[in-house]
Amino acid sequence: MKAILLKQAGGPENLYLADIAKPTIKENEVLVAVKAISLNPADVKPKYNDDMLSMLYGKERPIILGWDIAGTVTEVGAAVTNLKIGDKVFGMVNFPGVGNAYAEYVAAPEAHLAVMPSNVSFEQAAATTLAALTALQILSGKVNKGDKVLIQAGSGGVGHFAIQIAKSFGAHVITTASAKNKDFVLSIGADEVIDYHTQNFEEVLSNVDFVLDTQGGKVLENSVKVLRNGGSVITTVGMKLPEAITALAEKENKNASSILVHSSADDMNTLKAMLENGTIKPTIYKTFDFEDMANAHREVELGRTVGKVIVTLG
Template identity: 85%
Template structure:
């Protein structure tokens, strides 16, 4: 089968197309003929850092990157009960871990997938994986109807799902965004949009119940400052929180924590239902063919993506 491999740490030029052996499946897995792949910062950033690559994928090279897939089940393990041959499925495979998603076929645990909603394309389904799971796992159980919620970088992959999910939970949603993307975030449910290039959100906001941060650094620090007493911020950036930020939060009776998204068919099925009833709709920014994976990586690396970048097979 065809797969895109990374031969060594470095830029998109180190990605190349090759023939490798089709994976075999375990008893609790299905084999998916992949039709679409979604790219994330978690795909593109680690490839530059050999230490991070080794931590995530092991020391052997080359490696197959990626976790987000949508496709059709072509083989079913003997312990699998939820899926049958021909089912259209989507999910984030083996995160954190090795997903081997940049390939024509992927072996995926049953517990990481959901059936695709009817009338949803492979591109739309695969867009609703890691980024949507991150937003859902951060927001579930954390916000209540009527809460004032701030979503940092609302036009990005995680951000645009977070706006829609927070709105479906009944929150009043504020987001930071560039002027050119204001209309987009308002169209998907944001109640207010702050242009981060002309306004400092910490100067105009206060008494926020919850902040979803995807930026880290000074943005995370200022996110703590706009929280009300007892408010909370969860960030997707970094495994270790800066001491000065946690100290600031504790002093003001606020909480700050981080999260690492994890594969879950339970959460994937929640996203499936939300897709079906129109509570969320992925925005596909650009689509690339499988042979142009390096170009897709370059697009994500620009940091200007509105919604998701998708690769199709």
């Protein structure tokens, strides 16, 4: 099969196409013929740092990056009960861990996949994986009807799903975005938009119930400051909060934490239902051919995507 390999840490030029053996599956896994792959900063940024690559993938080289796939089941393990050959499926495979997604075939645990809804394409399904799971796992059980919710970077992968999900929970949704993306975030459910180029959100907001942060640093610090007494912020940046953020939250009687998204068929099936009933709709910014993976990475690295960058096979 064809796969995109990374031999050593570095830029997109270090990604290369190769023919390798198909993966074999375990009894709880299925083999998926991949039709579409979604790219994330989580698989684009670490390739520059060998220590980060070793932490995520181990020390063996070359490695196959990526976690987000949509495709068709071609083989099922003996212990698989909910999926069958021919099913169209989507999911985030083995996160945290090694997903090996940049390939024609991927061995995936049944417990990480859902059957695709009939009203979406492979590209749309692949887009609704890591970013959508992150938004769902952060917001579920944390946001209630009437809450004042701030979504940082609302036009991005996580952000554009978070706006839609928070809105479906009955929240009043505020987001930060550039002026050129204002109409987009309003169209997917934002009630208020703060142009981060011309406004400092911490100067115009207060008494926010919940903040979803995707930026870290000073943005995270200021997100704590705009919370109401007892309010909460959850960030996707880093597995451990900086001590200064923890201290600030404690001092002001607020809650700050970080989250690492995890693979879950249950959550994928929640997203499936949301896709089916129109609660969420993924936005695809650009699509690249599999052989053009390096340029797909370069696009994500620009940091200007609205929604998701997708790579297609076949």
